[in-house]
Amino acid sequence: MAASSPDTPLPGDDFQFILCEGCQQAPSNLKLLTCLHTLCLDCLSKNKAMGQCPVCRTPIPQASGIPDMDNLLFTNLQARLSIYKKIVNGVDLCCNNCKEASEFWCSECEEFLCTRCCEAHQRYLRKENHEVKKAADIRAGSAKDFLESTRRTGNFFCSNPTHKNQTVSIYCTKCCKPLCCSCALLDSQHAPFCDIHGETQRRQRELSTITQELQQKRNRFQATQAVLRDKAARLEEMWREMRELIQQRVEQLVQLLRREEEELLGLVEARQERGRRELAGELQRVEGTLRRMEAAERLVEKMSLYATEQEVMDMQPFIRDSLQELQRLQPPATGEREQPRDLSECRARLQALVERVTGHPEAPSSPAMENSHQVSTSNPAKRMKVQNAGVLTSPVRVNVEDNYDGWNQPGTSCLVSTMTLTCWKTCQMAMMGCTAQGHMGLMSPVPLPPALALAKLPSHLLIIAASLTGG
Numbered sequence: 397m398a399a400s401s402p403d404t405p406l407p408g409d410d411f412q413f414i415l416c417e418g419c420q421q422a423p424s425n426l427k428l429l430t431c432l433h434t435l436c437l438d439c440l441s442k443n444k445a446m447g448q449c450p451v452c453r454t455p456i457p458q459a460s461g462i463p464d465m466d467n468l469l470f471t472n473l474q475a476r477l478s479i480y481k482k483i484v485n486g487v488d489l490c491c492n493n494c495k496e497a498s499e500f501w502c503s504e505c506e507e508f509l510c511t512r513c514c515e516a517h518q519r520y521l522r523k524e525n526h527e528v529k530k531a532a533d534i535r536a537g538s539a540k541d542f543l544e545s546t547r548r549t550g551n552f553f554c555s556n557p558t559h560k561n562q563t564v565s566i567y568c569t570k571c572c573k574p575l576c577c578s579c580a581l582l583d584s585q586h587a588p589f590c591d592i593h594g595e596t597q598r599r600q601r602e603l604s605t606i607t608q609e610l611q612q613k614r615n616r617f618q619a620t621q622a623v624l625r626d627k628a629a630r631l632e633e634m635w636r637e638m639r640e641l642i643q644q645r646v647e648q649l650v651q652l653l654r655r656e657e658e659e660l661l662g663l664v665e666a667r668q669e670r671g672r673r674e675l676a677g678e679l680q681r682v683e684g685t686l687r688r689m690e691a692a693e694r695l696v697e698k699m700s701l702y703a704t705e706q707e708v709m710d711m712q713p714f715i716r717d718s719l720q721e722l723q724r725l726q727p728p729a730t731g732e733r734e735q736p737r738d739l740s741e742c743r744a745r746l747q748a749l750v751e752r753v754t755g756h757p758e759a760p761s762s763p764a765m766e767n768s769h770q771v772s773t774s775n776p777a778k779r780m781k782v783q784n785a786g787v788l789t790s791p792v793r794v795n796v797e798d799n800y801d802g803w804n805q806p807g808t809s810c811l812v813s814t815m816t817l818t819c820w821k822t823c824q825m826a827m828m829g830c831t832a833q834g835h836m837g838l839m840s841p842v843p844l845p846p847a848l849a850l851a852k853l854p855s856h857l858l859i860i861a862a863s864l865t866g867g
């Protein structure tokens with residue numbers, strides 16, 4: 397049987413299915429895998445290490461990586477298509493018998509015939525169903541027509557190897573084999589029989605029926621595929637949203653911190669300016685007093701040197717009153733200037749911000765930081781309560797008695813002296829602090845600035861702040 401070369405172009409796209417599904421070529425050694433994909437020997441040996449079908453990943457059970465079943469259908473179709481192509485091209489069509497130019501094709505003999513040999517062939521073999529076709533007729537028809545007309549019916553072989561040339565028309569349903577008449581008549585082992593064509597049609601119908609039943613299963617697999625794809629897409633979407641949420645929330649936190657920074661720097665600026673002005677005023681007053689004292693000394697000295705008795709009598713009471721007023725003046729106290737009240741306020745606000753973000757107090761960085769607030773929040777028993785607050789997972793309300801009264805700052809209306817440990821129900825995490833407007837926060841000893849007031853916060857923001865910083 398003629399085999400097409402691997403690079404033979406195939407007529408039309410209709411017959412792409414006979415190609416190897418690995419290399420998309422048409423070699424003659426096609427194998428059929430249990431998954432019903434078709435691969436050539438080359439592709440199978442390249443694929444051997446994988447041990448599975450490269451298209452659908454079904455394992456190939458053979459250790460050699462080469463399935464036993466040949467794809468006879470595709471291999472034969474390839475051969476017949478290459479003959480069709482040869483006839484259509486019409487170049488060098490020679491009689492297989494005498495090498496004369498050929499005009500006929502017998503699909504049973506699979507031979508080209510010249511006019512003379514064709515006449516002889518018809519004389520002897522017409523009765524044997526050898527139908528000879530004109531090459532011109534084949535050229536006029538399609539490849540599909542040619543394949544249908546050359547679909548041979550008489551090439552069955554008897555399953556008895558010594559009867560290879562016998563025509564087979566009987567099928568033994570007991571041993572599932574095609575038989576020739578001799579076997580059916582002479583061998584009493586075989587029975588019951590049926591017509592071989594009836595059996596092939598039954599087998600075709602069987603395949604069609606199973607395929608139809610499979611359609612329902614296929615629908616279920618397609619539905620599952622859709623569900624899985626949908627699920628994968630939704631998961632992708634959810635993770636993408638989570639990434640965006642993290643970025644968005646962190647960005648908001650950074651902006652909040654930036655606003656806090658601006659506010660604190662603004663406070664520092666204002667307080668520094670006020671301190672500067674106050675100090676300059678005091679300096680001016682002290683310098684004025686010193687000039688008055690210089691003037692007094694000078695005047696008293698000049699009076700003792702040059703004044704007449706009349707002048708002493710007239711001016712002395714006035715000068716004495718002024719000197720006595722100078723005597724009453726006290727220099728302003730300078731001791732408290734080492735720890736300006738404004739500076740402490742700024743430090744405390746910064747400390748509170750650090751504690752809110754990190755969840756624990758900053759180590760004292762200077763003696764000025766050691767104030768009563770710090771000592772109070774560093775109390776070990778209380779620290780433990782704050783840490784426990786972070787692991788509560790169900791909605792509870794716990795009151796922690798605490799005499800610490802660092803909440804009442806000038807200008808705030810909060811009168812709470814008991815700290816309340818409250819589960820924030822929306823997210824099942826615990827927060828500690830006064831829940832009054834502007835006082836939410838972890839152990840915050842000072843009121844939150846308006847930027848961090850609870851009412852203005854996006855939900856969960858403080859919690860994210862605590863969890864992101866490991867607090």
Ligand SMILES: [Zn+2]
Nearest residue numbers: 416419436439
């Ligand atoms: Zn291949």
Ligand SMILES: [Zn+2]
Nearest residue numbers: 431433449452
């Ligand atoms: Zn496969």
Ligand SMILES: [Zn+2]
Nearest residue numbers: 491494510513
């Ligand atoms: Zn001939």
Ligand SMILES: [Zn+2]
Nearest residue numbers: 502504505526
């Ligand atoms: Zn013939």
Ligand SMILES: [Zn+2]
Nearest residue numbers: 554559576579
């Ligand atoms: Zn036989």
Ligand SMILES: [Zn+2]
Nearest residue numbers: 568571586587
């Ligand atoms: Zn039998």
